[in-house]
Amino acid sequence: MIHLYTGNGKGKTTSAFGLAMRASGQGLRVCIFQFLKPKSLLCGEQVIIRKIKGIDIVAFKQSHPMFEDVSMQELKKIVEKDFIRTEKIIHEKRYDMIVLDEIINAVDQGFVDKKRFLDFLRSIPEGIELVLTGRGDISAIEQYADYITVMVEKKHPFRKNIPARKGIEY
Amino acid sequence: MIHLYTGNGKGKTTSAFGLAMRASGQGLRVCIFQFLKPKSLLCGEQVIIRKIKGIDIVAFKQSHPMFEDVSMQELKKIVEKDFIRTEKIIHEKRYDMIVLDEIINAVDQGFVDKKRFLDFLRSIPEGIELVLTGRGDISAIEQYADYITVMVEKKHPFRKNIPARKGIEY
Numbered sequence: 001m002i003h004l005y006t007g008n009g010k011g012k013t014t015s016a017f018g019l020a021m022r023a024s025g026q027g028l029r030v031c032i033f034q035f036l037k038p039k040s041l042l043c044g045e046q047v048i049i050r051k052i053k054g055i056d057i058v059a060f061k062q063s064h065p066m067f068e069d070v071s072m073q074e075l076k077k078i079v080e081k082d083f084i085r086t087e088k089i090i091h092e093k094r095y096d097m098i099v100l101d102e103i104i105n106a107v108d109q110g111f112v113d114k115k116r117f118l119d120f121l122r123s124i125p126e127g128i129e130l131v132l133t134g135r136g137d138i139s140a141i142e143q144y145a146d147y148i149t150v151m152v153e154k155k156h157p158f159r160k161n162i163p164a165r166k167g168i169e170y
Numbered sequence: 171m172i173h174l175y176t177g178n179g180k181g182k183t184t185s186a187f188g189l190a191m192r193a194s195g196q197g198l199r200v201c202i203f204q205f206l207k208p209k210s211l212l213c214g215e216q217v218i219i220r221k222i223k224g225i226d227i228v229a230f231k232q233s234h235p236m237f238e239d240v241s242m243q244e245l246k247k248i249v250e251k252d253f254i255r256t257e258k259i260i261h262e263k264r265y266d267m268i269v270l271d272e273i274i275n276a277v278d279q280g281f282v283d284k285k286r287f288l289d290f291l292r293s294i295p296e297g298i299e300l301v302l303t304g305r306g307d308i309s310a311i312e313q314y315a316d317y318i319t320v321m322v323e324k325k326h327p328f329r330k331n332i333p334a335r336k337g338i339e340y
Contacts, residue, residue, distance in 0.1 A: 016188070022338070044192035044194065152321075
């Protein structure tokens with residue numbers, strides 16, 4: 001089945017990581033792929049997940065023009081190549097659950113071709129749980145999802161100009 | 171700060187567990203207390219979290235009249251006692267982050283006195299991250315929260331009468 005965590009609220013990536021943990025605890029083989037994470041930012045959840053047997057994680061070494069010196073065009077090439085890698089792994093059926101963290105941003109921002117992504121969603125083998133997270137336009141995607149949760153931000157300290165905090169936002 | 175994950179959508183408990191993992195990965199000391207989980211149900215995330223050094227978990231041996239043979243009155247006594255235990259531990263400041271999973275349900279269903287709960291929220295020591303999850307009326311609670319994410323269900327296989335699945339819903 002296909003799961004989608006989207007919306008502007010906090011909790012999309014953490015939900016996906018929590019779900020990966022739940023699945024692994026029940027014996028499912030899980031792999032997490034992370035898209036568009038700035039190279040320079042080490043997130044706390046990565047530290048812990050790497051220690052969990054039964055969950056693999058691939059944080060793609062992608063930069064982002066917002067954070068690092070890379071052009072949009074260079075980044076698009078890198079992301080496309082990484083996406084092809086995830087497609088291949090999904091079809092090898094070595095995992096029961098695959099998380100594509102921030103993939104919705106990657107599609108929304110044009111780093112992964114939308115038509116290609118929709119073809120990919122239609123091709124997911126039976127029995128695989130595919131978990132998608134990220135912000136962006138989901139109007140073409142939602143028909144393929146079995147679960148959709150929209151995280152709606154009702155309150156966030158960002159609004160009071162409190163910057164991202166270690167252990168909380170990353 | 172106080173974090174609240176609420177709403178009818180999937181991802182409240184998994185977000186809190188994912189956040190606990192993120193915090194622990196950045197060196198915060200974390201404790202998770204689970205309320206109102208049926209005794210007979212072992213959730214996958216509990217299996218994994220118990221193996222993570224730096225995160226403690228207390229799944230209170232509470233039953234629920236929906237699942238097990240216990241009266242509402244007996245359950246209220248048990249939940250109140252357990253809640254007092256969490257209050258005590260928070261004020262001992264042994265942890266940087268405390269998760270009270272499903273506490274909103276416990277307050278909403280009257281197992282924890284609402285006035286007592288609001289007094290508790292006002293008394294949280296500076297520097298502690300308190301993470302609350304659950305469904306229910308949050309109108310009196312929201313003023314104390316710094317982060318509020320409402321998980322809105324847009325699609326769920328429950329609606330197609332597909333029952334809860336191991337590794338996904340528990």
